[in-house]
Amino acid sequence: MNTQALGVEYYLTGMRAALDDLPPNEVAEIMEDVEAHIAELSSELGENESLEQRLGPPEQYAQELRQAAGYPPRTERLPVTTKKQLLTRPRAAVWGLVGATGVTLLAGAAALREPGILLLPAVILVLSLALVNDRGPAQQEIMNLPETIRLKKWLTPEPGTPAERAITYLRSLQPAWWLVRAGLLGLGAVLLAGRDILGFLAIAAVAVVSVFAGPRAKVDRRWLWFSLPASALAVGLLFQVIDVTAGQLGYNPSRSSYSGPVAETYENIYVYDENGKLLSNVTLYDQDGQPINARQGYTSCYDSDNGPEPVIPANRYPRPKVAYQNGRCYTVEPTVTAPSATSSAEPPSSASATPSSVPPTSVSPSK
Amino acid sequence: MDTSQLLKGVLDLAVLAVLRKDDGYGYDVVRRLRAGGLDEVGDASVYGTLRRLYNAGMLTSYVVPSEEGPHRKYYSINETGRARLAESRETWRSFASTLDGLLEEVAA
Numbered sequence: 001m002n003t004q005a006l007g008v009e010y011y012l013t014g015m016r017a018a019l020d021d022l023p024p025n026e027v028a029e030i031m032e033d034v035e036a037h038i039a040e041l042s043s044e045l046g047e048n049e050s051l052e053q054r055l056g057p058p059e060q061y062a063q064e065l066r067q068a069a070g071y072p073p074r075t076e077r078l079p080v081t082t083k084k085q086l087l088t089r090p091r092a093a094v095w096g097l098v099g100a101t102g103v104t105l106l107a108g109a110a111a112l113r114e115p116g117i118l119l120l121p122a123v124i125l126v127l128s129l130a131l132v133n134d135r136g137p138a139q140q141e142i143m144n145l146p147e148t149i150r151l152k153k154w155l156t157p158e159p160g161t162p163a164e165r166a167i168t169y170l171r172s173l174q175p176a177w178w179l180v181r182a183g184l185l186g187l188g189a190v191l192l193a194g195r196d197i198l199g200f201l202a203i204a205a206v207a208v209v210s211v212f213a214g215p216r217a218k219v220d221r222r223w224l225w226f227s228l229p230a231s232a233l234a235v236g237l238l239f240q241v242i243d244v245t246a247g248q249l250g251y252n253p254s255r256s257s258y259s260g261p262v263a264e265t266y267e268n269i270y271v272y273d274e275n276g277k278l279l280s281n282v283t284l285y286d287q288d289g290q291p292i293n294a295r296q297g298y299t300s301c302y303d304s305d306n307g308p309e310p311v312i313p314a315n316r317y318p319r320p321k322v323a324y325q326n327g328r329c330y331t332v333e334p335t336v337t338a339p340s341a342t343s344s345a346e347p348p349s350s351a352s353a354t355p356s357s358v359p360p361t362s363v364s365p366s367k
Numbered sequence: 368m369d370t371s372q373l374l375k376g377v378l379d380l381a382v383l384a385v386l387r388k389d390d391g392y393g394y395d396v397v398r399r400l401r402a403g404g405l406d407e408v409g410d411a412s413v414y415g416t417l418r419r420l421y422n423a424g425m426l427t428s429y430v431v432p433s434e435e436g437p438h439r440k441y442y443s444i445n446e447t448g449r450a451r452l453a454e455s456r457e458t459w460r461s462f463a464s465t466l467d468g469l470l471e472e473v474a475a
Contacts, residue, residue, distance in 0.1 A: 030414070032430075032437075032438070034439040036392065036394070036436065036437045036439050036440065037393050037394050037414065040423045040436070041434040061411045062410055064415065065418075067412075068411065068413070068416045068418075070422075126441040136429055138430075176406035219432050
């Protein structure tokens with residue numbers, strides 16, 4: 001199998017060399033026919049048969065084909081192309097495609113905010129496709145680049161291996177992906193509709209054409225210049241939609257609940273002695289002598305008859321609460337349930353949790 | 368007599384004839400010609416002839432993807448091709464009968 005694959009490559013290379021004085025698009029068309037022919041023939045070959053035994057050497061095959069096709073005979077051996085060119089048109093085109101697809105993926109993730117950014121990959125795509133558009137639907141020169149051959153080998157593992165089964169399975173999902181892709185692109189277009197009419201039209205057009213582009217690219221590789229970036233754009237849009245949705249569902253509540261050090265969330269502090277007796281009028285300071293202030297949850301009452309109450313230091317606990325009754329302001333002693341003797345070491349949970357909800361038992365109108 | 372020399376002149380006609388009913392890709396056409404009795408026909412000559420007829424506007428082509436191996440390019444005959452086929456058939460018939468007549472005289 002491997003030696004036969006080698007034989008096919010060798011034979012085709014020989015033919016290409018023998019035809020390389022003809023216009024490139026004509027050679028591409030011929031090679032499209034011949035490749036299928038050689039592949040089919042090589043699968044029919046017996047154990048010890050070679051392509052050359054069946055068809056003669058590639059130069060002879062090329063010569064016979066030239067004659068029958070009415071091409072001019074090859075006049076002279078063309079000078080060997082000066083050195084191996086690194087930057088050929090097919091290579092520039094294929095790397096343009098790869099680059100534009102990558103840029104589209106990144107730009108797609110920002111396309112809803114700034115759809116104009118998609119112009120950059122679009123320009124790269126048009127330019128790179130223009131380089132090879134005349135080379136026919138098979139794009140044989142691109143398929144023969146060393147990097148493409150390596151990629152192809154990587155994508156076609158030995159039959160029967162798990163990798164091969166996985167790739168076969170993924171291939172079977174392709175038509176489903178074309179539909180999902182169109183859906184994602186459509187969603188992106190709809191999300192843009194209210195803000196950017198040009199972006200909406202552009203992405204909607206891509207969505208519609210993408211439905212046809214998938215199957216077309218199987219026949220005409222030039223459609224890959226549309227199909228691959230369309231997929232990248234769909235994935236980029238998906239990322240962005242996930243990001244926006246997650247921002248609305250997950251981030252905001254946690255952000256709003258964040259309010260600085262935990263100590264500040266206490267409204268009041270209740271101090272008990274070793275007998276479980278609630279201490280009153282305790283003044284608290286930290287190690288630096290600074291008052292420890294719980295969040296300011298009260299204001300002093302202002303009595304119109306008697307003037308303002310004496311100011312209570314903010315770090316004196318438990319703090320009084322303020323209540324209103326019949327339009328008058330009262331200072332209320334907060335009452336709490338004393339912690340049980342057994343758990344006196346722990347802070348009184350019921351007290352700290354619900355001081356404000358416990359109804360005042362002793363109401364002392366302020367003087 | 369070497370039939371391959373004779374074949375060169377009429378391969379156009381033979382290829383158009385086997386494409387008259389059904390479209391076919393290159394190797395398909397080779398097989399049909401061989402099945403029809405032209406054992407000697409060379410693969411490369413058929414492929415070259417297909418290209419020439421295509422370039423002369425008598426055939427159209429379309430590609431059919433194949434799961435394994437390269438895509439297959441199918442050729443189908445169009446109106447120009449059919450007109451040429453009809454015309455060439457007449458030419459061939461009169462030529463063949465002329466030659467038959469000559470051979471009859473020789474035999475007689």
